[in-house]
Amino acid sequence: MPGLFWVVPAAGVVTIIFAIALARGVLAKPTGTPKMKEIGDIIFQGAWAFLKRQYTTIAIYSIVIGIIIGFLVGILGGTEVEGLSAFAAGWHTTVAFLVGALCSAVAGFIGMYIAVKSNVRCAAAAQRSLTEAVNVAFRGGAVSGFLITALSLIGVTVIFFAYGGNNNPDVAPQLIVGFGFGASFVALFAQLGGGIYTKAADVGADLVGKVEAGIPEDDPRNPAVIADLVGDNVGDCAGRGADLFESTAAENIGAMILGVAAYLVTKNIAWILFPLVVRGFGMFASMIGLFFVRAKETGDAMAALNRGYFVAIGLSIIGLGVAVKYLLDDWWLFGAGVVGILASVVIIWVTQYYTEWKYQPVKDIAEASKTGPATNMIAGLAVGFETTFATAIIIGVALLVSYWMGTQANNSLSTMLGLQLNLGGGFGTAVATMGMLMTCPYVLSMDTFGPITDNANGINEMAGAGPEVRKITDRLDAVGNTTKALTKGYAMVSAGLAAFLLFEAYLDRVSFIKFGEVGLYKVVDIARIEVFVGALLAAMIVYLFSSWAIKAVGRTASKIIEEVRRQFREDPEILNPKDPNNPHMPDYGKAVDITTRAGLREMIRPGLLPVLGPIVIGVIFRYLPGDYDAAMVVAAVLMVGTISGIMMASFMNNGGGAWDNAKKMIEDGQLLDDQGNVIGKKTDAHAAAVVGDTIGDPLKDTAGPSLHVLVKLLATITLVMAPLFIHVV
């Protein structure tokens, strides 16, 4: 065991202590006026109702699916690992799956708990100063960000050693792939369910409250208003948290599998442990970066967050250098890691270009709003489609360069060690992915900053805070919108960058099952008819998934609308209390629970599509008469599904963000007519921009972010299910 390995448990323990300290600090803050406290409690009550229902549902599904996959791997897969019976392979997979699912659930649960508790404290802090509000929001977000990544690191490390990583480090990575699948399974449900929930509540609350009952937005009499506020936490905190928990776990495991080839030649376990050590350094770098966030009362809050981010980036590069030097001793691999880090910086810049109103794309959409909703829509589609260019170029260049550096590393190391290292270029892309994900805890902290400030703004609005306070939370809310968009870009590019390492891990695993060693199954020939058809079906699955996710939002919204109407009908005193000092409160928990039930029910159809799709396609081609290579078909499903999913996600996330900010630009008075007069709120142009924003909502908050998870779920499911697609020879 290399001495540097101890960075991993150290990072895990220190991060957890750090997160607890942050949480205690945030929870010790005052909760403001009794009115604010009351609203905060109501949101907490709603979030609790949601969590209870969501995790019950997910637990049931996870147990059923976990047992089924263990059964399938055990019975159909045959003996795949030397010295391990089919039965043992099955239950190892089931246990790893369940542990992965549990870790993801725990991370989401705790993170959201703290985030919800931070809302009201951030709202209260805004009454004192901007600096304090930024600190509360960012630290509350950091609890979630750091706990999630710590759990991922600890979970993968513990299960690796529990499955014999110390004695058989070449076999153990194969056994723990179930952990990644469990994590991505929960992530898909969390992101999809959360995304459906948040947008359905948004639309439902608006339609019955504002349009039918004629009460203002965020009015406490509206039973769905809390569901709306809860939704922000559910969709953004829990959903993206689960997304990136899954990324860090699955990509660690994939990178460890790729390291096996070099381990077998060198017998140096550092090749397998390297990804964990890099992650450990990343956590320290992110932690230190956090201390550099110091908002100034008059300054730009985004600049404060950026400063911490660049400190984290700089320290990550140093940490990467140390890890590479002492574990692998090759500077080409350091270069590959730096490529990944740079890719994360570039995508963040590009996302800002496409979604902030100081740049041309959002201006174009706002301009098009002058001629109505149709031209606003067309302009937004054009912008969203165009963003795929930058996404594809960034991912493509990063993959090519890091792959090339991987092959250079193989050559120079082979020469130096006098051995044939068999390190594929894919290991270079793995190091790039590791590099990119080093700052993940920091990015997640920024992401969760978004819903906390959004909720703080809502609480201050409902509690009738003064204009000075509102101005502070409004400013923070705008920063939060930006950080949320950035995180989506980061999650998307990391999914793209990870794609290649996960493909290679899949091919290595197929080779291992089929021939007993890695590296013998390498070709995915899309010119074979069945492989081409598999690729076509994969591209289709991305569209069908998007269609179903969007429809689910519509159907869930109709359930909320029914419930709000029922409460208003059965107790008229909710809307018009006889005794103003003792108003009848609506049953928020009930509305939240119904939204949750409907959202989770609607989530099943789109959620099962990417789980069952690749399995059904693979099994059909395994048993269809004819000379079909089912494992290769599934590989094409994975690869072309990844390409299609990332392109669609780029369109949806960035297009949706651009629509949103075109509306905000008009509300901010930045759109002028030919005479130079401001075209602001309550104009036709503003109405058109509101339509665009509403259309963008289910794209950027439901379908788009779910597509990142879909892409990674395709990778983990094919990795785990590989035995099903292979005629063992």
Place this chain on the structure above:
Amino acid sequence: MPGLFWVVPAAGVVTIIFAIALARGVLAKPTGTPKMKEIGDIIFQGAWAFLKRQYTTIAIYSIVIGIIIGFLVGILGGTEVEGLSAFAAGWHTTVAFLVGALCSAVAGFIGMYIAVKSNVRCAAAAQRSLTEAVNVAFRGGAVSGFLITALSLIGVTVIFFAYGGNNNPDVAPQLIVGFGFGASFVALFAQLGGGIYTKAADVGADLVGKVEAGIPEDDPRNPAVIADLVGDNVGDCAGRGADLFESTAAENIGAMILGVAAYLVTKNIAWILFPLVVRGFGMFASMIGLFFVRAKETGDAMAALNRGYFVAIGLSIIGLGVAVKYLLDDWWLFGAGVVGILASVVIIWVTQYYTEWKYQPVKDIAEASKTGPATNMIAGLAVGFETTFATAIIIGVALLVSYWMGTQANNSLSTMLGLQLNLGGGFGTAVATMGMLMTCPYVLSMDTFGPITDNANGINEMAGAGPEVRKITDRLDAVGNTTKALTKGYAMVSAGLAAFLLFEAYLDRVSFIKFGEVGLYKVVDIARIEVFVGALLAAMIVYLFSSWAIKAVGRTASKIIEEVRRQFREDPEILNPKDPNNPHMPDYGKAVDITTRAGLREMIRPGLLPVLGPIVIGVIFRYLPGDYDAAMVVAAVLMVGTISGIMMASFMNNGGGAWDNAKKMIEDGQLLDDQGNVIGKKTDAHAAAVVGDTIGDPLKDTAGPSLHVLVKLLATITLVMAPLFIHVV
């Protein structure tokens, strides 16, 4: 030369005579009242202005591109064909390219000429009876449909023999690939330019006419109104005609290339001539089908068109059987052809399901319009995305089954002949494509029926015809909308079905150039980093192309708006004549010419993207240091570009059609509120549906149909440019 080959010249000659007879019949019909004649002449004047400008531009581009590709093939490609110098290979390619471009242009020119002349005659016929109007519109459309396919067949046949097809039938198909590229090059310009033109004119005429000047729709005082009517012909007749001219040409050539393998073993030229013979039978079948179109005064015009279509289908199956029996003598290949014919029937049914208002999808969109344009848009997106499922399944199943039948044919024929035939399964997909395209002349006739009836309706509206006449042309217009949607589905699935034969033709050609014989270059390994990145870039090109096409519509519309404003400003008597008996006419030709110039200028950027994209990607990977296989990267660009393009086109064409018909459904009084009252025109729901229709317009009439051509252009450009991507060994 097998005796059955004479079907080909016979079909060519008979079809041309038939088309001339049809044209004379249509032109002999009366042109109605002087007012109608006047309007018809104005449309003709506009169409003339467009054609002049469009074909001048296209000619210049074609000559430049033709010389460049000849130069590149000649200089960079090296000697690729036995007995042919590099210089000869170059000029053969240039000449074939220019002939292909010329044939496509001539077909488009004549077809549109007759279609425009048919408009006013159809309008006049509607004043007598529905039957006569259907006959004029359908026969006018048939002139275009039959001439286009005849020119394609004659063009390919003549250039095949001119390039030595009689003496070296194995080499000639390689030399004529430039013909297909020329055809698809013109097709892309025609479809993209036409699509931009028609939608920009539509939007521009409405915005200045209806909104600013307050004059009714289709008012003759609006200088852009003629451009709007011309646009229907330009986008639908000329565009789709060029699209299918290209399909029939390129897919014939591809199938001939695939037949070379079997020819080399059997020395039977029938393997190479088979696609031409099948096409010949298809033309006779379509011609006979035409005689079965007899609309009844009280009946459904669509039913009359369908009857003729099913006759054409039945006769095509018989013709296919005869061709297979006497040329190839294998019933598996007959089966493959039938699969293609069935695929065309199924896609037509599916398109109707998704775009007609009697089925659920359009009803869902209309229903969603009740809650505003945002929910209308979301519902339409969900429907459009969902249609990819049916498209992918139809193409996937047809490909798998026909490929499997191709391999069965290879086995049974090899046994029977005692030879190793080397017929790939791809030949099965080629026969399926041939089968599907047999009814192409008939389908094109139905397609052109659409713009003719649309224009007839407009002419009657402008000429102030009575309600009885308007009812007839309104009914025909609705039928025309359906036939237009069906043709797009047909073009899309034929592109998908042809994909595999064109890939195999590309791989055969690469093998031929690289190793001097076919069948040695077969693998496209997407697990190679550069191939994966190529696939990613191809998926991106589809999005970027769509973005630019959509933006081009917006920019062109702004030019039209400027011109209309200028005419109104410089001659106020256009709008308000001092002497009502002698009104000042607007300069329609000028408006048309400006629209044309702007449209053709805007077309360049999106048009060059798919032409230059694959070349740039291929050349970069050829010269980039490292072990990259540029020819394989280009193959992946072709394959994944095809998959992405078809999925996007399915979304755009069907989604746009569904939005259009959701609006029509509301206008027809088919949408009811909870109390059962009709929600009709001038309601909020109608306004919302109009927004959806406007958004769908550039998708279904500009970007979507251009994507079919893009897919096939990718195939022909890679086929022609193959020498550029190869390190000749």
